[in-house]
Amino acid sequence: MADAPFGLLAELTHRCPLKCGYCSNPLELIGRADELDTAQWRAVFDQARALGVLQVHLSGGEPLARKDLPELVRHASGLGCYVNLVTSGLGLTPERLADLRGVDHVQLSVQDAESASANRIAGVRAFDHKIKAAEVIRDAGLPLTVNVVLHRLNLDHVGEIVALAERMGADRLELANTQYYGWALRNRAALLPTREQLARAGEVVAAAQARSAMEIVYVIADYHEAHPKPCMHGWGARQLTVAPNGDVLPCPAAGVIEGLGVENVKDRALADIWHSSPAFNAFRGFDWMQEPCRTCARRELDFGGCRCQAFQLTGDAAATDPVCSLSPHRGVVDLILAGGPASVEHRAVVR
């Protein structure tokens, strides 16, 4: 039997006031009418806790778009879970945050170091709201992680981004190079950085890590690497995602893999899905692997990379992640890197 999961990513809604062109959410967003209701989410949290989940990430879309967020926070916290609110910060007033007692930590996303560029990336005027939101979070005494997704349009400002996060009073800063799923995959040509940009940013980040009191986590740009990321620390190993409509996924992007056999919390108990659904068992452990992963010494370090990326770029979800230099499909990635830049399309908005 698989070990119990530690984390639940609860995507409460796909609704969001922002339109980030790098958003990893799917192109086909789930509308409000199909979202789980309050009682259903509470039941998901009950089942998740009984299964072993200790950490609940309330995300989306924008979790603040759910009117029942205070009740959901209270419920998850009451079960003994560590509650992480993952938010754009829009709508996070002192009053709203006061209603969210039980939140243990806030992760606030920011698009760039200054207002004009940040708003261009977000597709709406969001920057000033985020500065205020950070203040509100700090005034409430909550620990704050600032998350910035990096790409061609903001990588050259990474030094200023670090300075901004310090001014915002962040305890942690996540500088995450764009992962190409959903809208980011569609906008890939516009978002892909150059090798030179990445090299320069890497130096700035290393210097900041050595100097800053903030913890700075840098997530590498996997297309430019020789080996893939250890995606999800292994499929169905530590975390599960529940989508706004109740679909239970091994990772937030897994909906793209055709024929995976995704099941829904409305039809089956969460523990049964975790332990015995085809979707979760498809790529658990190492038996599903093909060459070169099957006999590779690194397989316990990177688990063969990302299944969604393998599917998206090779059509076979069980293939070696094609960003790997040992993959027979690495040429696909090199070809993408050789392509020219394009312009960004903003993420659609659902209501």
Next chain:
Amino acid sequence: MTALSAVPRLRRGVKAAYDETRDSHVVLFPEGVLVLNETAAAVIGLCDGRTSVEGIARRLAEDFDGVEVDDVAELVARLVARRVVDVDG
């Protein structure tokens, strides 16, 4: 290794808890969960911002056999590296 006079405490945003599903003490923090063995749980319980590493070792010696202050200091250093505890002094 952490100095013996250093005073550790849980970092802001870190919570110690007991997990019935795993029958273990755990610490919860933004980036993850640490499942603790009995000694680590006892040390974490004494990271209260008042007790020094030396003091923690002395308190542990009341309940456990063979407590070495250097082992406690090393464990605290590992918890500092995982950003679970902070030290003063």
